[in-house]
Amino acid sequence: MRIAVLLVFFATAPQLPAQSTLAISDDIHHFWEAYDQIAATADTAEHAQILDRLFLDRGTPGLSAMMQRRNLTGADYLNAIRQHPRFWESVRANTLGTDALDDEVRAAVEGLRAVYPALRPAGVYFTMGAYRTNGMTLGDVVFIGSEIALADSSVITSDFEGAQADHMRTMADQNPIAHIGPLVAHEYVHTQQGPFGTEVLSIALQEGVASYLAELATGAFPRFDAFDFEPAHRDSVREVFSRIMFGSRALGWMWSSRNAPFGVRDLGYAIGYAIAKAYRNQAADSMQAVADLIELDYQDPAAVDALVEASGYFEQPLADLRARVPAVSNVEGLGTDGERIAPGPRVVTLVFSHPMDARFRNFELGPLGMDHILRIESVDGWSEDGRELTLRVDLPADQRLQLEISEGFRSAAGVPLSPYLIDVTTGPAGL
16 A cells, blocks of 8 residues: 655646655555464464565565664564564554545645755655654655554553653654654655754754754644743753753753753754744745755854854854863873874873863773773872873883773863864884
C-alpha cells in the first residue's frame, strides 16, 4: 500500500503539479507480515530468517536510512517484537491507517513550498523502527518511525520498564498521530538544509528553524513543554544556554531528558525556534529570511553568529559571549610544536586564558585512541588564581602521545573550555 505525499519539484507556478511522487508505507505492511509469521512460529531459530525474508530484505530506502542512522539490526527488531507484544498489537491499527494521513502530509509539504518556493524534492517513508526515533532524515530521505509517530494515548506501554516505560508513555500521551503534518514538515526542512554544525548553538538553531518553518507551513505550534517554558523563563534560560552554546555537548539541551537544564527536555529546540522566529520577524523581506534560515552554512560559526546577532535574541553581542569561552593558552613542560622530546618524568603545567573552576576537569582520548594516550601520573593542583594546573607525566620512549583537555573543564563563570589537543612525539631513551 502506498500513501500519496507530494514531493515538490522546482516550479514557478503557484499551484503544485498535478502528478505527485508517492511516499511509501510498504515497510509497515511488510513488518506486520513478518510479525504475524514470527508469532505463529514456535521455533525461535526461524524468526531471524522470517524477519529478513518478509521485512528487511524487502525494505524501502526509508528503512535502510532508518537502520543506518539509528544503528538498528535485525536482532533489535526481534527483541522489540518479543518483549513488547501488547504495545505492538495496540499500535497496529494506527500504523495500517496511513492512507487517512494523505491530506495532512500533502498540505504540510505544500505549506513549506509556499514559504520557500525553492523547495527541492525529497522522499517520505512511513517505516518501522525499534523505538529509536519518531522521524529523521538521511540525505534527501525523510523516514518516520511509525510505531512512535502514529501512536496515540490508547496504546499500551505496560510491556516497557523503567525510564523507557516513562518515555513511551509520555510520547503516546502527546497523541503524536494527530501531529503528523508538522513532523513531516520539520523533517522535510532538514532535507533542504546543509550538514549540521558542531556547536550547540548551531545545532539548536538548525532544529529550531525546522520547528519554526513547520509551524509556518502547517499552522500548528510545536507541542513540547520546552516551547512554553522558554519564553516564560527567557532571561534565565538564555543565560545558562549562553555559557555552553559554543561547545559541542548538546545532550541535556537536545534529544534527551537526561541532565536537562531546568528539568525541561529539548530546550535547545525552543531556543533555536525563538531565534528563527525573531530573525524572520525583523527582516524586511520575510521570504528571503526563510531562505536565509534554510540555506545558512551551519558549519560556519561566523555565519551562524551573524544570523543570531541579527535576530536580537541575545542581549549581549555574540563576540562578547564568545570572549567568555576559556582556552588553553599554553602547555609548559612538553617542548615546542613539532619538537621530538626526551622521554621520562616531566612536570607539565596547563595555562588557561581565564580563571578556572577547580571542581571541574576532564581529559579525553585523542584521535589516535588508547594506544597513544599520554597518561597522567598525578595532579599537583591549581595555582591560586585558577589559571594554571600542574600535572606529572612519565613519557615512554619512541611514542606519539595525545591527550585532549576537554569541555569538562569550566571557567569560574561556568563556561566550558574550548577543547585543546596535546600531541607530542618522544625520542629514544637517552635523548
